[in-house]
Amino acid sequence: MTDYDTVSADVEHEEEIPEDHPRYQDLLTRHRIERGVEKGITHLQGMHAEGRGSAFDYLLGEETIPSADDAERAAAAHLLLADDPVLSINGNVAALVPGEMVELADATGADLEVNLFNRTPERIGAITAHLREHGAEDVKGLEADARIPNLDHQRAKVDEDGIHAADVVLVPLEDGDRAEALNEMDKTEIVIDLNPLSRSPQVADVPIVDNIIRAVPNMTEHANALTDAEEAELRTVVEEFDRERALEDAERRIRDGL
Amino acid sequence: MTDYDTVSADVEHEEEIPEDHPRYQDLLTRHRIERGVEKGITHLQGMHAEGRGSAFDYLLGEETIPSADDAERAAAAHLLLADDPVLSINGNVAALVPGEMVELADATGADLEVNLFNRTPERIGAITAHLREHGAEDVKGLEADARIPNLDHQRAKVDEDGIHAADVVLVPLEDGDRAEALNEMDKTEIVIDLNPLSRSPQVADVPIVDNIIRAVPNMTEHANALTDAEEAELRTVVEEFDRERALEDAERRIRDGL
Numbered sequence: 084m085t086d087y088d089t090v091s092a093d094v095e096h097e098e099e100i101p102e103d104h105p106r107y108q109d110l111l112t113r114h115r116i117e118r119g120v121e122k123g124i125t126h127l128q129g130m131h132a133e134g135r136g137s138a139f140d141y142l143l144g145e146e147t148i149p150s151a152d153d154a155e156r157a158a159a160a161h162l163l164l165a166d167d168p169v170l171s172i173n174g175n176v177a178a179l180v181p182g183e184m185v186e187l188a189d190a191t192g193a194d195l196e197v198n199l200f201n202r203t204p205e206r207i208g209a210i211t212a213h214l215r216e217h218g219a220e221d222v223k224g225l226e227a228d229a230r231i232p233n234l235d236h237q238r239a240k241v242d243e244d245g246i247h248a249a250d251v252v253l254v255p256l257e258d259g260d261r262a263e264a265l266n267e268m269d270k271t272e273i274v275i276d277l278n279p280l281s282r283s284p285q286v287a288d289v290p291i292v293d294n295i296i297r298a299v300p301n302m303t304e305h306a307n308a309l310t311d312a313e314e315a316e317l318r319t320v321v322e323e324f325d326r327e328r329a330l331e332d333a334e335r336r337i338r339d340g341l
Numbered sequence: 342m343t344d345y346d347t348v349s350a351d352v353e354h355e356e357e358i359p360e361d362h363p364r365y366q367d368l369l370t371r372h373r374i375e376r377g378v379e380k381g382i383t384h385l386q387g388m389h390a391e392g393r394g395s396a397f398d399y400l401l402g403e404e405t406i407p408s409a410d411d412a413e414r415a416a417a418a419h420l421l422l423a424d425d426p427v428l429s430i431n432g433n434v435a436a437l438v439p440g441e442m443v444e445l446a447d448a449t450g451a452d453l454e455v456n457l458f459n460r461t462p463e464r465i466g467a468i469t470a471h472l473r474e475h476g477a478e479d480v481k482g483l484e485a486d487a488r489i490p491n492l493d494h495q496r497a498k499v500d501e502d503g504i505h506a507a508d509v510v511l512v513p514l515e516d517g518d519r520a521e522a523l524n525e526m527d528k529t530e531i532v533i534d535l536n537p538l539s540r541s542p543q544v545a546d547v548p549i550v551d552n553i554i555r556a557v558p559n560m561t562e563h564a565n566a567l568t569d570a571e572e573a574e575l576r577t578v579v580e581e582f583d584r585e586r587a588l589e590d591a592e593r594r595i596r597d598g599l
Binding site for chain 1: 374378386390391536
């Protein structure tokens, strides 16, 4: 944290940020989210939410802790076992890990669906275009022909053949209301959130307490490593994951890491 | 935190945010900082920094802890004792507490000086105008005819008869480099920062670990209560404040409060 305010993320292209910089991940994250706001992908409040997350990441030690790695492996196994897996994309996810989400979708056979808290046609369009620039072919979320029960109208919109029908959903950086409503639909829900006490990881089947910028590529690596595994092996990975322990581990790390 | 993502700060005027809302302070803060970005007062990265601070505020319990109240009283006494006190204003300070800073300046006889990490003539102008809308008369920081030693050119700019000559400076939400350089100039430095471990509070004579939205009005209240005090009483207030204990208290609260 000490160096936080003294480094500027103010470069034109992210390639200009030196990879050996001690604050590389933080600089990259801030650069991408700022570009996301400028491109109309990310809501201004997303910049605030990202800052909030970065404080928890600082307290976690800015690394993937072992229990988060376990969660990422279990999440990969869930996605590989699923009949209809869907990866949900909001403005921060699109800004931070567009190419990484496309790779995870490819590695697991999942669909990508744009799903926004502050939904406007312009932002849906900007995000869809951004994902296509990063290699996405099909992007769901434009139909919005189904609703998640128990949510207000705008927030409930999903695709009938996307999130609505999915058996496993990855909802990174999701708000608590929607995470809870999705959970009540009896889906297997995977959440990425840096605050282990917030509602989304608390209700998730697989809570991943990690920075999305590390978590998504790591899930893809696990998926690639497990791609030829038998169903029984995948089920073992899923069953061995202990969500309570993962949440407790992350909380302990945040306390002790300070 | 659980309710964090489910409330929207998306109102036209801050008067529309109900004061009895359980997330009132957070909503007000996010609303003001978002308007600050829109008005060209606050840098986009300021939104990120504010989010980061809000996570620490959440861990602190979103209240002024007793040691922070002590720090705010000591800060008020320092400002009243000073010959040339200056309150430094950056983009986040201007967005969050413009009127409150003007009131603190009035209560303590301090000058206001605009002092930016990302300095442009447009932002200086927008912030000065914003402060004047909130009742400021004289605003320093436009001359920039002196330099803080040991800082790069842009970041070092201050007014000769402002921060450069000040004996007591309040630098809220200051970056570590500048906080350290100011400290080396042998000024009494008061810092407001929600992370007790970041460099600015670590080097400050009076580190205030509190949300600026609570800290500044509370400093004004203390200043008003102390305004008729004898110099000896003010010196006692200053001497009784224990900066180490205040930093330790805040750290303990952040750990235990989780």
